[in-house]
Amino acid sequence: ILIKGHAQNAFQANYDESKVPPYTLPDVLKTTGNVAVKSKVMWEKIRRPEIIKLFEENVYGQMPKSYERLTYSIKNENAGAMAGKATLKEVLIEVVNNNKPVKINLVLFVPNKQKKPVPVFVLINNRGKNNTDPTRAEKSDFWPAEMVIDSGYAIAAFHVSDLAPDDTAKYVDGVLQLYPEQLTANNGMRAIGAWAWGASRVLDYFEKDAAIDAKKVVVVGHSRGGKASLWAAAGDQRFAMCVTNCSGNTGAALSRRRFGETVGRINTVFPHWFTKNYKKFNNNEDSLPVDQHMLIAAIAPRPLYATNASKDLWADPKGTFLSLKNAEKVYALFGLKSNLNSDPPAINQPIINSQLGYHIREGEHNLTTFDWSNFIKFANAHLKK
Numbered sequence: 001i002l003i004k005g006h007a008q009n010a011f012q013a014n015y016d017e018s019k020v021p022p023y024t025l026p027d028v029l030k031t032t033g034n035v036a037v038k039s040k041v042m043w044e045k046i047r048r049p050e051i052i053k054l055f056e057e058n059v060y061g062q063m064p065k066s067y068e069r070l071t072y073s074i075k076n077e078n079a080g081a082m083a084g085k086a087t088l089k090e091v092l093i094e095v096v097n098n099n100k101p102v103k104i105n106l107v108l109f110v111p112n113k114q115k116k117p118v119p120v121f122v123l124i125n126n127r128g129k130n131n132t133d134p135t136r137a138e139k140s141d142f143w144p145a146e147m148v149i150d151s152g153y154a155i156a157a158f159h160v161s162d163l164a165p166d167d168t169a170k171y172v173d174g175v176l177q178l179y180p181e182q183l184t185a186n187n188g189m190r191a192i193g194a195w196a197w198g199a200s201r202v203l204d205y206f207e208k209d210a211a212i213d214a215k216k217v218v219v220v221g222h223s224r225g226g227k228a229s230l231w232a233a234a235g236d237q238r239f240a241m242c243v244t245n246c247s248g249n250t251g252a253a254l255s256r257r258r259f260g261e262t263v264g265r266i267n268t269v270f271p272h273w274f275t276k277n278y279k280k281f282n283n284n285e286d287s288l289p290v291d292q293h294m295l296i297a298a299i300a301p302r303p304l305y306a307t308n309a310s311k312d313l314w315a316d317p318k319g320t321f322l323s324l325k326n327a328e329k330v331y332a333l334f335g336l337k338s339n340l341n342s343d344p345p346a347i348n349q350p351i352i353n354s355q356l357g358y359h360i361r362e363g364e365h366n367l368t369t370f371d372w373s374n375f376i377k378f379a380n381a382h383l384k385k
């Protein structure tokens with residue numbers, strides 16, 4: 001099968017369920033020393049850190065543990081935005097390390113009616129900057145800010161290019177300048193690690209903004225941005241909830257199924273996304289010490305919402321659902337119920353009342369108001385308690 005719209009066809013994508021090879025997932029509740037994990041204490045103290053380390057080492061790269069300084073300035077503030085419904089803040093967050101700065105431009109709308117502090121959705125924007133227009137002259141389903149404000153949440157966004165341009169040649173022009181050792185290390189982070197790191201710096205800012213409830217920050221990402229939102233939430237337990245929209249390979253979908261996009265394909269077309277080490281697993285998924293259900297599990301006990309689109313087989317909807325299913329037993333350690341059935345739900349039938357939430361939307365690979373309306377319902381069910 002030639003992949004329509006994709007330049008590289010060296011890796012043939014399988015879309016035939018009967019051709020999914022047999023596979024065994026690494027047991028999320030067994031330590032690398034083969035000891036069964038039976039309590040949440042053991043999970044938190046031993047297994048979860050082990051899993052984060054395995055993803056750092058093999059997939060997303062080291063996450064820098066510190067920086068020299070973070071400052072911010074409000075570039076523009078308008079208390080009468082959205083016809084008086086919201087306060088707009090355009091915030092420049094500057095992070096310095098190794099004497100070099102990285103500048104994150106945050107667009108933030110806070111609802112005026114709500115009692116402060118308010119919970120917030122922050123989007124890792126991997127598409128055009130016009131999707132998050134602070135003037136609201138341009139509106140986009142990709143970031144339906146008015147709808148989120150009407151639901152009583154703040155909404156924010158930053159663009160991935162502020163952290164690492166999404167370009168094989170230019171991705172080093174950003175966070176990687178602050179941590180040059182990453183560039184030579186086999187487990188050095190690349191663009192997706194840099195975007196996730198950026199989400200945590202935005203959270204650092206939220207901790208200083210009295211209008212925002214920094215204990216209720218939802219990190220949202222679509223597709224490549226959804227790979228980053230997962231990695232951000234897995235690594236940084238301050239995120240209260242995670243949304244991963246159509247994130248596919250090396251996002252929420254199981255790599256071992258080799259359905260749609262594969263590890264070899266993603267590493268070839270996007271060599272600037274993951275570690276050098278990850279390339280060892282091209283056409284070699286069975287030797288990965290992780291699979292993506294373990295990334296979902298690292299988010300436990302926090303609520304996680306994943307989505308797919310019916311026509312987006314490239315992102316392997318079934319493999320995404322199975323990732324969530326295979327993370328359930330970690331949520332169960334915390335006494336948290338997942339109400340996912342054994343099979344994926346029907347199209348446009350969201351599962352909201354479950355610590356692991358999920359839907360398949362009718363249509364193409366995208367982030368739409370249907371998706372967002374369910375993120376809001378899911379947050380209402382899990383963050384307002």
Ligand code: GCU
Pocket residue numbers: 126222223224225246247248249261266314
């Ligand atoms: C490509 C890529 C995916 C990615 C997607 C996107 O299709 O292969 O891994 O998720 O782009 O970001 O939209």
